[in-house]
Amino acid sequence: MMYYSRLRMASVIGVCLVGLALCLPNFIRQPSPSLPWRQIHLGLDLRGGSYLLLQVDMASVAADRLHALQDETRQTLLKAGLGYRNLATGPRGVTFTPRTPDETQPDLKALRAMPMNAPGEFRVEESEGGQVAITLSPDAARQRAYDAVTQSIEIVRRRIDATGAIDPEITRQGEDRIIVELPGISDPERVKNLLGTTAKMTFHLVADSAIGSAVPPAGVEMLPMSDGQGTLPVFSHVDVDGADLTNASASIDQEGGEWAVNFTFDSTGAQEFGDVTRANVGKRFAIVLDNKVIEAPVIRTAITGGNGQITGGFSAQQATDIALLLRAGALPAPLNVIEQRSIGPSLGADSIRAGGYSLAAGFVLVIAFMALFYGRFGWYANIALLANLVLMTAILSLFEATLTLPGMAGMLLTLGMAVDANILINERIREEVARGRSALQAMQAGFERATATIVDSNATALLAHVMLFVFGTGPVRGFALTITIGIVTTLFTTLLLSRMLMVRWYARTRPSTLPV
Amino acid sequence: MMFDRPLLRFVPRGTKINFMRGRFIGLATSAVLSIASLILFFHPGLTLGLDFRGGIVVEARTQGPADFNVIRAALAAQHVSAAGVQSFGGPDDVLIRLDTPPDSEPDHEARTQAMVDSVRHAIATLPGAQVLRADAVGASVSKELFRNGMLALGISLLMILAYIWFRFEWEFAVSAVVTLVLDLTKAIGFLVITHFEFDLVMVAAILTILGYSTNDKVVVYDRVRENLRKYRTMPLAELIDLSINETLSRTLGTSCTVFLAALPLALFGGASLSGFAWVMLFGIVVGTSSSIFIAAPLLLLMGEKRLRRDARPPARS
Numbered sequence: 001m002m003y004y005s006r007l008r009m010a011s012v013i014g015v016c017l018v019g020l021a022l023c024l025p026n027f028i029r030q031p032s033p034s035l036p037w038r039q040i041h042l043g044l045d046l047r048g049g050s051y052l053l054l055q056v057d058m059a060s061v062a063a064d065r066l067h068a069l070q071d072e073t074r075q076t077l078l079k080a081g082l083g084y085r086n087l088a089t090g091p092r093g094v095t096f097t098p099r100t101p102d103e104t105q106p107d108l109k110a111l112r113a114m115p116m117n118a119p120g121e122f123r124v125e126e127s128e129g130g131q132v133a134i135t136l137s138p139d140a141a142r143q144r145a146y147d148a149v150t151q152s153i154e155i156v157r158r159r160i161d162a163t164g165a166i167d168p169e170i171t172r173q174g175e176d177r178i179i180v181e182l183p184g185i186s187d188p189e190r191v192k193n194l195l196g197t198t199a200k201m202t203f204h205l206v207a208d209s210a211i212g213s214a215v216p217p218a219g220v221e222m223l224p225m226s227d228g229q230g231t232l233p234v235f236s237h238v239d240v241d242g243a244d245l246t247n248a249s250a251s252i253d254q255e256g257g258e259w260a261v262n263f264t265f266d267s268t269g270a271q272e273f274g275d276v277t278r279a280n281v282g283k284r285f286a287i288v289l290d291n292k293v294i295e296a297p298v299i300r301t302a303i304t305g306g307n308g309q310i311t312g313g314f315s316a317q318q319a320t321d322i323a324l325l326l327r328a329g330a331l332p333a334p335l336n337v338i339e340q341r342s343i344g345p346s347l348g349a350d351s352i353r354a355g356g357y358s359l360a361a362g363f364v365l366v367i368a369f370m371a372l373f374y375g376r377f378g379w380y381a382n383i384a385l386l387a388n389l390v391l392m393t394a395i396l397s398l399f400e401a402t403l404t405l406p407g408m409a410g411m412l413l414t415l416g417m418a419v420d421a422n423i424l425i426n427e428r429i430r431e432e433v434a435r436g437r438s439a440l441q442a443m444q445a446g447f448e449r450a451t452a453t454i455v456d457s458n459a460t461a462l463l464a465h466v467m468l469f470v471f472g473t474g475p476v477r478g479f480a481l482t483i484t485i486g487i488v489t490t491l492f493t494t495l496l497l498s499r500m501l502m503v504r505w506y507a508r509t510r511p512s513t514l515p516v
Numbered sequence: 517m518m519f520d521r522p523l524l525r526f527v528p529r530g531t532k533i534n535f536m537r538g539r540f541i542g543l544a545t546s547a548v549l550s551i552a553s554l555i556l557f558f559h560p561g562l563t564l565g566l567d568f569r570g571g572i573v574v575e576a577r578t579q580g581p582a583d584f585n586v587i588r589a590a591l592a593a594q595h596v597s598a599a600g601v602q603s604f605g606g607p608d609d610v611l612i613r614l615d616t617p618p619d620s621e622p623d624h625e626a627r628t629q630a631m632v633d634s635v636r637h638a639i640a641t642l643p644g645a646q647v648l649r650a651d652a653v654g655a656s657v658s659k660e661l662f663r664n665g666m667l668a669l670g671i672s673l674l675m676i677l678a679y680i681w682f683r684f685e686w687e688f689a690v691s692a693v694v695t696l697v698l699d700l701t702k703a704i705g706f707l708v709i710t711h712f713e714f715d716l717v718m719v720a721a722i723l724t725i726l727g728y729s730t731n732d733k734v735v736v737y738d739r740v741r742e743n744l745r746k747y748r749t750m751p752l753a754e755l756i757d758l759s760i761n762e763t764l765s766r767t768l769g770t771s772c773t774v775f776l777a778a779l780p781l782a783l784f785g786g787a788s789l790s791g792f793a794w795v796m797l798f799g800i801v802v803g804t805s806s807s808i809f810i811a812a813p814l815l816l817l818m819g820e821k822r823l824r825r826d827a828r829p830p831a832r833s
Contacts, residue, residue: 045788053657055625186647189633196626336625338654340632347575347648354786361780366773373769375522406717409781409789413724413796416777417731420770424735427766434529453738456683457731463675464727468720471668473661476716483724515520 002444002507004500012496016387022394040396043404043478044181046352048345050188052180053173054156054195057334061148062141064333069122070094071236072114073134074219080110086131087218093122093135107132118143145176148332153178156335158328159194178335186344198290198334199325201242203276204234206284206296226292226312234286234293239276242289244269248326250319253311259319260311263326270306278302289322355408362412363389370419374426376515377502381422384498388418391489392482404478414486420457421494424450430516439514443506447499454495462487526772527765535760535808536753536816542809550698553705562707565715566651568665570658572614572628573651574635575604579644582610590641594634605787609648619655628652665719672723673697676730684737687822691814692733695806699729699799706798712791721792725799728774732767732807739763740815752820756812764808771804 004012025039044051066089073094077084083099084107098104104126111124111134121140127133153170156178160168169181180195182188207220210233216222222231246266253260265273277285277299286296287310294312314322366385370378392411396403429446437445462484469480535542566573578587584601587610591598600613614631617624632652639645653661673693681689703722707714739759747755760767775797782793 187636189636192629192633196629337629338625339657340629340650340652342647342650344646344648346577346646351786351788354784354789358780358783358785358789361784362777365776365779369773369776372524373522373526376520378522405788406720406792409785409792412777412781413774416774417728417770419773420731423766423769423773427763427769430529430765431762449742453735456738457734460676460679460730460734461727463679464672464723464730467668467672467675468723471664471671472716472720473664476720479717479720516522 002440002503004503009500012500016390016497019391019394022397023390026393026397038397038400041400041402043402044183045343045405046348046403047183048186048343048348049181049183050185050342052188052192052337053339054178054180054335055338056149056152056176057336058145058176061145061333065136065144066094069134073111076110076114077107080106082107082110093133095127095131095133097131101130104132149176151332152335155329155331156180156195159325160191162324162328163191163194186342188340188342192337194321194325195335196337197325198331200290200330201326202238202288203240204286204288205239205280206286207233207235208284223288223291223293226289226294232286232293232296234288240269240272242326243330245326248323250323253309256311258311259314259316260309261319261322261326262307262309265306273306274302274304351405355405359408359412363415366415366419377426380498380501381419383501384422384493385415385418387497388489388493389415391493392486395485395489401481402478406476406479407482410479410482411486414483414490418490418494421454421490422498424453426516429514433514433516439511442514443502451495458487458491526769531761531764533761534757535812536757539813539816543813546698546806546810550701553701556705556708560708562704562714563711565713566653567715568658568662570653570655571616572632572635574612574647575649576610576612576639576645576647578608578610578642581607586642590638591635594638596631596634596638616655625654628654661716665716669719669723672726684741687815687819688737691811691818692730694814695733695811696726696729698810699802699806700726702802703795703799706795710794712795717792718795721795725796725803728800729803729806732803733811735766736760736763736807736812752816756816760808760812767804767807771800775800
């Protein structure tokens, strides 16, 4: 208890020095790019910026697949020359009644040959009442939902990168959520609009025969015009998909003088586009963006080059954003912003100042208290306190942790609590001295008895804050993290460092009475 | 050397205050305060913060002292009606609150977001005004945050119970947790009276004071346990009194340092942290006094027979 070997002293001092070195990157510029340079990041509440929590619309992921499955079923049956009645989509699949019971077997055969997105994605079987049911497997649905979020994250990243945002952080949260953190962007309106657009572009033939009919026939949908003026009946079947684009850009149309979006298909898209336009010269071809018809020009000649242009009365910003969205690709499902927090740069600077002053003032008050009430041993506790601050900063830097305003509060409270261990030891030594023990015995008893209490009291605090870290969100996690780290560094600085200082002092001076 | 000896002493050496004599007064005061807090909790109730209530809060700084009528007019021009426009901090800072559409309506999330943008546009029309902060929390998220916050509180209490149970006898664990629950109700009463908003940061503050309070009780209980072994025949009331007196200067010393550390935060921490810090300060006072006046008497009530009987040395034949 009262002896520190050279090795033990060297390691305690070594840890403190390593801590000091790890703090440096926060205060000086990186001298050479080859050096590992880890530092604390400032949270959005301190540096200003925006936090968006997005939710992927999972219902629409499922609905899209069902819709496509129904479309494929119809196409497959038509191609095979088979008839159907009561084609309907349920929550888990598509059902229909074969034209005659004899056709059931050929139906099953044809439908089982349909391409699947994943092995075992759906089953085709005869259900009760002579119906044929195509049922999607729940496993495949789950996988599709997971993939949809992964793909959404990728597209969100591409879109945000295209806006030129600096250091954006995009992370998955839970099953169907995405966190987007944008440092420095305190007004996220444009980003929100870009992320709130699915940007799914498809090309459909216009069902001219259905114009004016109240209820569209099977396989035809009424879609609203993007300018809000009326609706247009188009065939549900997607002739060409905008996913096959390779490039898109905004420019001023040379003839009309208005803003237009130019796009280029890849070889598959160009082939399909050429085929459809060749077969349908003279008919109208609707360009649909997010279920709204942007325009529906008449096909004059076959378009084989794979290039196209959309003019829909866009403003310059709209045309630029649509081009950006088409380049980045469509989202597999709509995204909803369900939480938004944005902090302006001036408020962040105010917070840093307020937090910094409070931290400094609290530190000085605690140091003064310890010096006044505990004398020499109080100063040893203060040295340990300073080391504690250094080590906390070091660990936060090592993890490249994010420092938030509540995190700063956590550091301050840790400093207040850290001296508790020293107070426990000192008070115990006082008691032992009062009982008439010798200096050596009193110190030994003080360390020994206080250690169990220190470990017990810190363990309970640790439990509470680990819980807070696990269940907390956002800035609260920062608070819990700094306190958790603080408890660990406190155990080190009080149980090893300040005790070492006291023991060394005793070994040096061999006092007969203690300054307590 | 001037730094060698302590200049001041907190508690005189060897106090012999008879705390247990006042145990019923302590328990009764605590009960009254906690019941009053519970009444306040139900009426008028906590002021829920944005995290738990959902809604929109925009803080803006205007050029010169804020004119609420001008701000209301600017908002009306953007077709949003504020549930509240009030000043906070300085005279040129305003806080605008909006209620979000209920989550039963379709598109409520999109409409909430559109409302934030409208408020921004409205502030942009005021010369020299800037948005300091704009937060919007949808109804579904706020419910979830509330659930997680309460879960963190509940599980922490259970973990503390389990830990103390594991380290001490069950009388200690139960009296500690009962005391913590009483502390918790008083903190809630304090929040209701002061109108500090109850949000995630406040949950963090409450968890911290619970942690601090437990810490304090563990120190006293530790000493009680030590003395139970040391003085095998001393009556429990006397023994608890002795333990409290022995640990008194530590209890007060630590409360003081934590109090001093949190005080600057309450005074200069700015709007977002001062509420947190005031709750901390309140919690330190409550946590420290409850160790002496609640946790110890409870231990006495529960353990009067059991703890002494167990501690009695086996009879020698």
